[in-house]
Structure formats: C-alpha cells, structure tokens
Amino acid sequence: xxxxxxxxxxxxxxxxxxxxxxxxxxxxxxxxxxxxxxxxxxxxxxxxxxxxxxxxxxxxxxxxxxxxxxxxxxxxxxxxxxxxxxxxxxxxxxxxxxxxxxxxxxxxxxxx
Amino acid sequence: xxxxxxxxxxxxxxxxxxxxxxxxxxxxxxxxxxxxxxxxxxxxxxxxxxxxxxxxxxxxxxxxxxxxxxxxxxxxxxxxxxxxxxxxxxxxxxxxxxxxxxxxxxxxxxxxxx
Numbered sequence: 001x002x003x004x005x006x007x008x009x010x011x012x013x014x015x016x017x018x019x020x021x022x023x024x025x026x027x028x029x030x031x032x033x034x035x036x037x038x039x040x041x042x043x044x045x046x047x048x049x050x051x052x053x054x055x056x057x058x059x060x061x062x063x064x065x066x067x068x069x070x071x072x073x074x075x076x077x078x079x080x081x082x083x084x085x086x087x088x089x090x091x092x093x094x095x096x097x098x099x100x101x102x103x104x105x106x107x108x109x110x111x112x
Numbered sequence: 113x114x115x116x117x118x119x120x121x122x123x124x125x126x127x128x129x130x131x132x133x134x135x136x137x138x139x140x141x142x143x144x145x146x147x148x149x150x151x152x153x154x155x156x157x158x159x160x161x162x163x164x165x166x167x168x169x170x171x172x173x174x175x176x177x178x179x180x181x182x183x184x185x186x187x188x189x190x191x192x193x194x195x196x197x198x199x200x201x202x203x204x205x206x207x208x209x210x211x212x213x214x215x216x217x218x219x220x221x222x223x224x225x226x
Contacts, residue, residue, distance in 0.1 A: 004155075036217075041219065042219055043116060043205070043216070043217035043218050043219040043220065044156075044205075044207075044217035046214070089155070089156070098144070098209065098215075099146070099158060099161070100146070100156075100158070100207075100215065101158075102155040102156045103155055104153070104154055104155040105153075105154075105155060
C-alpha cells in the first residue's frame, strides 16, 4: 500500500544552520504531497504542499520539490530559527481519496 | 486560519469505562471529519472518516463498536471509546475538512486508561 518514510530524529541544529529533512514515498497513481508542522501543544498545521511532479511548495522559508523520479519530497530551509523547533510530518494523499497518509514525524530542535 | 478545538485535552479513565472526546470546528463548517490516533514517536494512523449526517467509515483493523463516531452537525463530531482498556491509551486527533480540500487538525486528546 501507499506509505511515507521520513528520516528519524531528533534533528538538532544551531540557529542559522541549513536544514534538510528527507522524505520518500511509495504510491500508485499521482499523489499530492504535503509537509505539516506541529508546534508544542498545538494541532498540525499545513506548511506546504505540491500536487504534481516538479512542483515546488514553499512557505516561511521552507521549500520542498515533488520529485517523481526519486519518489521524494525533501524539506529544506536555508537558515533555521529557534522558533522552527517542532515536529515535522511528511504526508501524501493518494489520487482522489482525500485521505492523508503520514510519515512518522521528525523532531527538529534548534538551539540558539 | 481555521480554529479546531478538542475537549478534553487530557483524560485518565479506569479500564472498562467509556470516554467521549469532542471536536469542534469553531469558525468553519466541516463536511468531512477524520479521526486519527498517534502512539508515542509514531505516525498518525487514520481510524475513520465520517461525513455529516452519515455513518462513519472505519479503516481496516479499527473496531467500529469500540470507537463510536458521531458527526451530527457541521461543527461538532464526537469519538467515544467504549469499554476502554490500557491498550487504547493513545493520542487522538480529529481533522475536519472543508469542501475546498483544506484539512485542519485539532490539538489532540491524550487518553490514559489505567
């Protein structure tokens, strides 16, 4: 079945460091891909999304490109801040289902 | 952005009792509601999907008689864990979806069954 695999955390970085969180997926058809973020004590929030191959989603300095050839959707940010500390979830929606399938989440800790 | 509330945020109950969790969409109408559970350091697993006024559709392996879902209105859905046991201890998250594809998430309810 469809699935999402993320790199294990926690990822610990210093402020202003470059961030990459790897995400790969397995799916039939043409899924849409998402990154969600969960700050402590809050619900998941959509960070960015891409709906077709080669699309780049971006928001708040974060970017991810839908790579069909490598079935990947890696999350990147050029310079992280302490306020980016959170749990990040990669997810996909199989074609026409509306159901989200999540990766296991990656905890990011940014130290000043 | 859309506001979703869950109540309670944390509940402890004794084995064999039932617990009801409420999910409200405060400033939008949810045509579809998803319920997830999340174990520590694991992914969110979809339990069931419900549309307002209809019976919920449960994912494979989820007992529909144990996890009762009611979606009686466009702003309120409830999940009742009946005859709870320690293995039901988990983090339960509701996720209302509007018709325009955007899906939102509640802050979650932590259930501990003793």
